[in-house]
Amino acid sequence: MPEMLSYPFIIRALVVGTLVSLCSALLGVNLVLKRYSMIGDGLSHVAFSAMAVATVMHWAPLWVAIPVVIAASYILLRLSSDSRVSGDSAIALLSTGALAVGIFIISMKSGINTDINNYMFGSVLAVNKSDVSLSVILSLAVLALYVLFYNKIFAVTFDEPFAKATGIRVDFYNMLIAVLTAVTIVLGMRMIGALLISSLIIFPAMSSMRLFKCFRSVVICSAAISVFCFLTGLAASYEYSAPTGASVVIVNIAVFALFCLIDFIKNKDVLKKNNG
Amino acid sequence: MKKTLIKCDDISLGYENMTVLEHVSFELNEGDYLCVVGENGAGKSTLIKCLAGLKKPVSGQIILSPEISRGDVGYLPQQTAIQRDFPASVREVVTSGCLNKSRIIPFYTKADRELALKHMRELGIDGLADRSYRELSGGQQQRVLLARALCASSRLLILDEPVTGLDPVVTSEIYDIIKEFNRTRGMTIIMVSHDVKTAVKSANKILHLKHSVLFFGSTAEYIRSSAGREFIGG
Numbered sequence: 001m002p003e004m005l006s007y008p009f010i011i012r013a014l015v016v017g018t019l020v021s022l023c024s025a026l027l028g029v030n031l032v033l034k035r036y037s038m039i040g041d042g043l044s045h046v047a048f049s050a051m052a053v054a055t056v057m058h059w060a061p062l063w064v065a066i067p068v069v070i071a072a073s074y075i076l077l078r079l080s081s082d083s084r085v086s087g088d089s090a091i092a093l094l095s096t097g098a099l100a101v102g103i104f105i106i107s108m109k110s111g112i113n114t115d116i117n118n119y120m121f122g123s124v125l126a127v128n129k130s131d132v133s134l135s136v137i138l139s140l141a142v143l144a145l146y147v148l149f150y151n152k153i154f155a156v157t158f159d160e161p162f163a164k165a166t167g168i169r170v171d172f173y174n175m176l177i178a179v180l181t182a183v184t185i186v187l188g189m190r191m192i193g194a195l196l197i198s199s200l201i202i203f204p205a206m207s208s209m210r211l212f213k214c215f216r217s218v219v220i221c222s223a224a225i226s227v228f229c230f231l232t233g234l235a236a237s238y239e240y241s242a243p244t245g246a247s248v249v250i251v252n253i254a255v256f257a258l259f260c261l262i263d264f265i266k267n268k269d270v271l272k273k274n275n276g
Numbered sequence: 277m278k279k280t281l282i283k284c285d286d287i288s289l290g291y292e293n294m295t296v297l298e299h300v301s302f303e304l305n306e307g308d309y310l311c312v313v314g315e316n317g318a319g320k321s322t323l324i325k326c327l328a329g330l331k332k333p334v335s336g337q338i339i340l341s342p343e344i345s346r347g348d349v350g351y352l353p354q355q356t357a358i359q360r361d362f363p364a365s366v367r368e369v370v371t372s373g374c375l376n377k378s379r380i381i382p383f384y385t386k387a388d389r390e391l392a393l394k395h396m397r398e399l400g401i402d403g404l405a406d407r408s409y410r411e412l413s414g415g416q417q418q419r420v421l422l423a424r425a426l427c428a429s430s431r432l433l434i435l436d437e438p439v440t441g442l443d444p445v446v447t448s449e450i451y452d453i454i455k456e457f458n459r460t461r462g463m464t465i466i467m468v469s470h471d472v473k474t475a476v477k478s479a480n481k482i483l484h485l486k487h488s489v490l491f492f493g494s495t496a497e498y499i500r501s502s503a504g505r506e507f508i509g510g
Contacts (some may be wrong), residue, residue, distance in 0.1 A: 034358065158363065165351035213408030
């Protein structure tokens with residue numbers, strides 16, 4: 001373990017990964033509850049496409065991907081609130097469409113197959129020095145905004161019509177959630193992988209909702225699970241030379257299974273008590 | 277002479293190219309209890325959404341008295357699927373009604389928490405404060421949402437079919453609570469209801485909709501009117 005920490009790239013991955021895990025866990029609770037679980041998947045495919053263009057054009061990937069993904073999240077929300085296209089098909093359209101464009105662009109330039117592989121499945125080496133400070137600043141901003149607007153985000157997630165009637169700017173807060181999600185996805189996808197990043201949003205929230213019943217404890221537990229799973233996954237990927245993203249997701253699956261089991265046993269006890 | 281609280285001036289409502297309601301005009305005074313009745317698809321919920329500020333009328337205008345600015349509305353929407361399995365404590369849900377008053381400070385103040393507790397006590401749910409909303413019975417959930425609505429406004433309560441899916445005993449409890457808000461606190465109530473018989477018992481004004489206004493006036497007049505006789509069924 002100490003040997004692992006002597007590599008600068010691991011330290012970078014550790015810092016950025018922990019922050020991204022925190023952000024995705026917090027936002028994940030809201031997205032799962034709002035039935036937007038797949039939004040992360042759609043946005044990560046758009047990010048893939050944007051990064052493909054950036055690689056071909058030799059632009060800085062983060063600077064291209066973040067604005068593009070924010071725009072995509074705005075379009076997604078608009079499409080979802082439009083009754084003609086339902087939310088899940090809107091996400092499917094955007095997700096597959098963006099993936100196709102990304103693959104097409106990348107294939108026009110040969111010899112960058114490693115990049116595709118890295119973007120799809122993630123690489124711990126992807127966080128380079130120049131990205132670290134930007135990633136840290138952005139993820140701290142996401143955390144700060146989430147904490148600052150926590151109560152309003154709760155109100156908008158729990159009951160949008162009521163929130164709107166009492167004068168909360170619902171569209172603004174929906175947009176805020178979308179923008180924060182977009183930023184989090186872009187920051188995390190190169191390490192975790194475009195195909196896997198949405199699990200970082202869904203798993204911790206689903207796990208903590210199994211056991212906790214009030215919103216605040218769900219959010220806190222979700223954040224704790226997410227960071228724990230990331231650190232364990234990172235250590236496991238170092239130990240077994242496995243891709244970081246896949247390792248983190250596997251730890252998340254294990255935690256989810258464990259929480260389901262505890263929930264099952266608890267319910268059984270309650271039933272027994274009520275019957276006897 | 278009581279003050280006019282809400283005035284609807286020839287409003288039309290609709291979705292995209294379809295008009296649901298046309299030429300709706302009525303006035304409500306402070307302390308009125310209005311029941312909006314009509315068949316399914318008559319435009320009741322659409323009108324309520326418009327009064328709560330969720331939709332804009334296609335034409336015409338809704339004039340609110342200066343005392344109740346937008347946001348000073350206690351709204352009880354129909355339950356959504358999202359809420360049924362939402363992990364939130366009763367306290368969290370009720371306190372979220374205070375958000376319209378603390379626009380500048382993003383966090384709850386001590387006064388907010390006390391107000392929430394006061395309304396939970398009044399509705400007899402203070403013992404459930406730390407329970408999860410999704411574990412409560414339908415009647416208890418409606419009490420929670422009523423307490424939240426009281427946190428948002430002490431003047432105007434807008435309810436969209438508040439007793440859907442509740443059993444008869446709980447239904448009459450909820451109706452009694454709403455009636456009590458109206459009688460003892462002078463709150464203005466606007467309620468959509470399927471149940472015209474109960475509506476006639478509690479409300480002092482009736483608005484009967486069928487794509488336009490079929491009847492608007494006092495309950496006593498409604499019972500005598502042809503629309504009322506037909507709908508109540510003798």
